Amino acid sequence: MxxxxxxxxxxxxxxxxxxxxxxxxxxxxxxxxxxxxxxxxxxxxxxxxxxxxxxxxxxxxxxxxxxxxxxxxxxxxxxxxxxxxxxxxxxxxxxxxxxxxxxxxGFYNDLNAIYIDREDTHINFNKDDKNTTVNGQIDIKNCGDETKEFYIKIKVPAVVREDINKDYINLAEIYILHPKEEKTLYISQALIEKGESKYTGYNTRGFEYILFNNEDEVIFEGTISDYKYDNRDLSYLRE
Known part of the structure; x- marks a missing residue:
């Protein structure tokens, strides 16, 4: 050889x-x-x-x-x-x-053409004595050559899910991204609790986002650690 x-x-x-x-x-x-x-x-x-x-x-x-x-x-x-x-x-x-x-x-024609800047994207679910809200920003770019219209839903962390009884929340606004456009989407929305809350307050991070319209949807997942942390025992947080 x-x-x-x-x-x-x-x-x-x-x-x-x-x-x-x-x-x-x-x-x-x-x-x-x-x-x-x-x-x-x-x-x-x-x-x-x-x-x-x-x-x-x-x-x-x-x-x-x-x-x-x-x-x-x-x-x-x-x-x-x-x-x-x-x-x-x-x-x-x-x-x-x-x-x-x-x-x-950029070769995609559907919502897969959307790119999320994870370093500048952050969503937080907050609860105080009066309100439960979701706030933050999502930095995205349309890498394709066609205008994209879509809604966003965010996976609800376990601690919040016990309060509002939902796996995902749908943001009310419809978002439009033109070809090659970069945009920061600012999120601020009140959440409605179902019954008496088990918690006095919390501040927890969202980590999974779904972009969707009538034709398709695309999921931006969190890390393995995000899902593992979300499935932890929550009993120590309760009153």
Whole structure:
């Protein structure tokens, strides 16, 4: 069997980096990166351990190590420099992936063309002595070439669900996004409780959003930790 040439080894290293780049991405509809779906987190009653990050770091570092072995490069000559470049590449991959997924969504003609900026999106369910409300903002972009009209419903966290007896709340407004338009949707809506409340107050985060119209719907899910936390025992919160 022939030994690989330096060029072939270098190509394999770049292919490896390309595979890691893809594995670090997600679909935007789900925040879990692809490698976390393959190497699922280890969960116990009180904690979750994500080990996929170590696989990513190890994979990038090894590719840089082999590239330097093939031809010495001062940027990745030492272990410390390779580690720094590994961290920079992980940051770079994350930034580039956001642009790639928006381009990909641009090929859709339905609501799958909608991109949510998760870092700037936050929804909170609040309860005080008088009112129960949902407030926050959703940052979205229409990556497609057609105008989109849709409604939004938000999954109700367990603690709120016991008060209002609903799995989802529908926001009253219809939203319109023109082609390539980015918009921040500001949410503020009062919720009606069903009977006497079990809680004196709370402030909890929403994490799942569904965009829908008469033709289709698209779900933007929360993380595995979001759903696990939502299913926790709530008895300690009750009066």
């Amino acid at each position: 022939k030994k690989l040439t330096s060029v072939q080894k270098r190509i394999l290293c770049f292919i490896g980096l390309g595979v890691i780049f893809i594995l670090m991405g997600n679909s935007n509809n789900s925040p879990e990166i692809f490698i976390q779906r393959i190497f699922k987190p280890i969960s116990s009653n009180n904690s979750t351990f994500n080990y996929s990050g170590f696989i990513v770091i190890g994979g990038i570092y090894y590719c840089l190590y082999k590239l330097n072995e093939i031809k010495e490069n001062r940027l990745v000559k030492t272990a410390f420099r390779r580690f720094i470049v590994t961290m920079l590449l992980m940051n770079f991959f994350h930034t580039i992936w956001d642009n790639c997924i928006q381009i990909y969504k």
